[in-house]
Amino acid sequence: MKTSDEKIYLSEKDIPRSWYNVAADLPFELAPPMNPATKKPLDPKDLEPIFPKSLIRQELSRERWIDIPDEIREIYKIWRPSPLKRAVRLEKALKTPARIYYKDESLSPPGSHKANTAIAQVYYNKKEGVNRICTETGAGQWGSALSHACSIFGLKCTVYMVKVSFEQKPHRKSLMHIWGAEVFASPSEHTRVGREILKKHPHTPGSLGIAISEAVEDAATHDDAKYSLGSVLNHVLLHQSVIGLETKKQLKMIGEKPDVLVGCVGGGSNFAGLVFPFVKDKLKGAKIDFVAVEPTACPTMTAGPFCYDYGDTAKLTPLLKMYTLGHSFIPPGIHAGGLRYHGCAPLVSALIDKKIIRPVSVSQTGIFSSAILFAKAEGHLPAPETAHAIHAGIQEALVAREQKKAKCIVINYSGHGHFDLTAYDNYLSGNLKDFHYPKEMIEEALKELKGLGV
Amino acid sequence: MKTSDEKIYLSEKDIPRSWYNVAADLPFELAPPMNPATKKPLDPKDLEPIFPKSLIRQELSRERWIDIPDEIREIYKIWRPSPLKRAVRLEKALKTPARIYYKDESLSPPGSHKANTAIAQVYYNKKEGVNRICTETGAGQWGSALSHACSIFGLKCTVYMVKVSFEQKPHRKSLMHIWGAEVFASPSEHTRVGREILKKHPHTPGSLGIAISEAVEDAATHDDAKYSLGSVLNHVLLHQSVIGLETKKQLKMIGEKPDVLVGCVGGGSNFAGLVFPFVKDKLKGAKIDFVAVEPTACPTMTAGPFCYDYGDTAKLTPLLKMYTLGHSFIPPGIHAGGLRYHGCAPLVSALIDKKIIRPVSVSQTGIFSSAILFAKAEGHLPAPETAHAIHAGIQEALVAREQKKAKCIVINYSGHGHFDLTAYDNYLSGNLKDFHYPKEMIEEALKELKGLGV
Secondary structure (H helix, E strand, C coil): CCCCCCEECCCHHHCCCEEECHHHHCCCCCCCCECCCCCCECCHHHHCCCCCHHHHHHHHCCCCEEECCHHHHHHHCCCCCCCEEECHHHHHHHCCCCEEEEEEHHHCCCCECHHHHHHHHHHHHHHCCCCEEEEEECCCHHHHHHHHHHHHHCCEEEEEEEHHHHHHCHHHHHHHHHCCCEEEEECCCCCHHHHHHHHHCCCCCCCHHHHHHHHHHHHHCCCCEEECCCCCCHHHHHHHHHHHHHHHHHHHHCCCCCCEEEEECCCCHHHHHHHHHHHHHHHCCCCCEEEEEEECCCCHHHHCCEEEEECCCCCCCCEEEEECCCCCCCCCCCCCHHHCCCCCCHHHHHHHHCCCCEEEEECHHHHHHHHHHHHHHHCCCECHHHHHHHHHHHHHHHHHHHHCCCCEEEEEECEECCCCHHHHHHHHCCCCCCCCCCHHHHHHHHHHHHHHCC | CCCCCCEECCCHHHCCCEEECHHHHCCCCCCCCECCCCCCECCHHHHCCCCCHHHHHHHHCCCCEEECCHHHHHHHCCCCCCCEEECHHHHHHHCCCCEEEEEEHHHCCCCECHHHHHHHHHHHHHHCCCCEEEEEECCCHHHHHHHHHHHHHCCEEEEEEEHHHHHHCHHHHHHHHHCCCEEEEECCCCCHHHHHHHHHCCCCCCCHHHHHHHHHHHHHCCCCEEECCCCCCHHHHHHHHHHHHHHHHHHHHCCCCCCEEEEECCCCHHHHHHHHHHHHHHHCCCCCEEEEEEECCCCHHHHCCEEEEECCCCCCCCEEEEECCCCCCCCCCCCCHHHCCCCCCHHHHHHHHCCCEEEEEECHHHHHHHHHHHHHHHCCCECHHHHHHHHHHHHHHHHHHHHCCCCEEEEEECEECCCCHHHHHHHHCCCCCCCCCCHHHHHHHHHHHHHHCC
16 A cells, blocks of 8 residues: 555554564663662562562563553554654755655644553553552653543552642643642652652752652552653553554555654653664664754763663662763753653663664754744644754754755654643743753762762 | 544545535525625625635635635645544443544644634635735634644734733744734734724723724735634635535445534534535435534524624624624633634524524533543543533433434534643632523623614
């Protein structure tokens, strides 16, 4: 089947039947997660207080394909398979010979790729008798995705939302309420960790690190509750592989082979979702450039070392080998809240270390100017996170113009910007600042890593 | 082709090649628009200061099919054909034997059906050399659709936005800015009418009537500018016929015949867009119930008389024969801003008068409870306007359950609610009031109609 349509749809029977696990195909060993107390490789049992067993098995699995249960595929049908769209008007505006495609993950109910793993995680939690799931959220992308998934499967959902976002970005909080979640401003009075921080710093704006600690404590101290994370971990990246698997089928349908795949990286899950199903092709010799895009304000992949670090500020999580700016690094308050993470998924990090993935960093004003160009040409308004991928994709299309090469560029359109209009207002009124490589801050934060002893 | 998918897609070649004009198929005469000065049928020339000639021709046309230019079909491809979706999870939640479908018009860049006519109107204006288009907007659905269309075709766009919305609902204003429009809080200092009102009432919150007067004055007093309206008029309803034409093809593809078609009515254009292509079938004997849904707070179709009235408060527009609450009627401040219009499209009104369309009115708290049920079952969050149609559709599905009839119900999902979360917050916190049939207000407003002399 071949189509000349600019929106490439698949049928619902084309929703993948298995997730793809890139770990099965890597020609090198992955560094194991370490127990933070013993500094020895983690025992799966260590994770059982906070995760259901089926997700722990997925986290450590080396199986290439893992079946997607029918119940999950049924829910995926709400927005999957997602369309691959050709950005014909953007190509014209750029006068590029490149063909630009974007995989539209913004059509899920919460408006981003996060729904792909939220549905899966809640399903497995429900199957193992969990009644309530706790999580943290910054700007609210992940919190709203998990709330939606809990609403679908009838589980309770508790979200610790970074206080400054809770107060300043009320709309994703409203979404969570609509889907029935309880949302606390973090730090809160509901956990020991929250109360202690409030006692010392009653006016703190909160942080993702604090919110993670509260959600983990809540889950670990209640028998019927578990914890859920929206990125970084292997099982989260696994669930996102539906993005790349569908994209591969769609490109084949129209006779395309990709030259460049682009995604933004916060924890790394949407990027991995698009790219991992193509890694084997590259290992076998296909010339594909995998471009991982981060903000200059939080240059984890382009300025951090590749070493063991904690996933959270409070040092509660296992130690993971990854690119990191140090668990105490606090990035400036840029508008792409989803990209303000000090670390990067171990699987993505390992592939950067092996030069299979190419990281780049881009500035905040640059990504908004590209986002507005995209919104004028293609109509749709990207989330600031997604705008990082669009910006880098546009750069690639301009390089192709210089080189007079008709490259095929695929961008992961990870989410829409309907709840981010304050950020656009700031940009249009000239109030946005660029933050570049804050060297001293990073050096300060990295010092701590040296004492970890792994 | 038959599909068991719950999302029914068409190919881009299925985007209609002609708009359907229901006026060609009506077995009765339509009352003509009247010149407000002479009280005699309008001369098309009277409209030339504010509309381009091609749109005036469409307004008065009795041709059944009017070609859609290729340039417009190219832009429609951004989001058309729009999917028809089966609401399988809502059906389950309602335990109804009915099959519920919704036509998803929320996928356009501005997020509603308004884009269908905005693109067409701007195209014809550009073709006739217009440089700038002026319009009014309440909550901003129409203003953002016109801004997007002007951005696509490179025209300037001036939007007079009702002051209270300008201040309290900033996000659709941000969208307009992103697409390059200039947006004034109305009443403004930019028009004579605005200045006069500000002198008398410096603290007025503004109204749609005032904003229309400002936009019309701006267009009429500048040679390079024209005016544009987002609903009510025949040519606007014509452009919306793509909705029903596609729906018809989609239903046929899956072997369905509709028993009930439901849409919300403010000016009437999204409702007409879905329903009009099915009117001929009903005239020939098909049993289809056309349900037009309005708020009890502005019960134009269910409580107003069918008579001549002005389209705006300032009496600048031609007189139209329609269901109306009187041009001085000011509806309460409900959250479905798009349904707070005193009148109703003459074509829709005539079909109500002939009992071909059945109007119903529903309460504000009812529509939000249905919207949340929908968001939990189907994931997607409807605009408060759209929630009126969903609420009535749900009522029909419950009737079908009582009757044990497997009815086919089709709802027009006219727009998403991503910019309406404050309204949902109000509902969830119990702060929403219901307004029912404000009899005295309506009687007061209707008095003026008696003196019109038509």
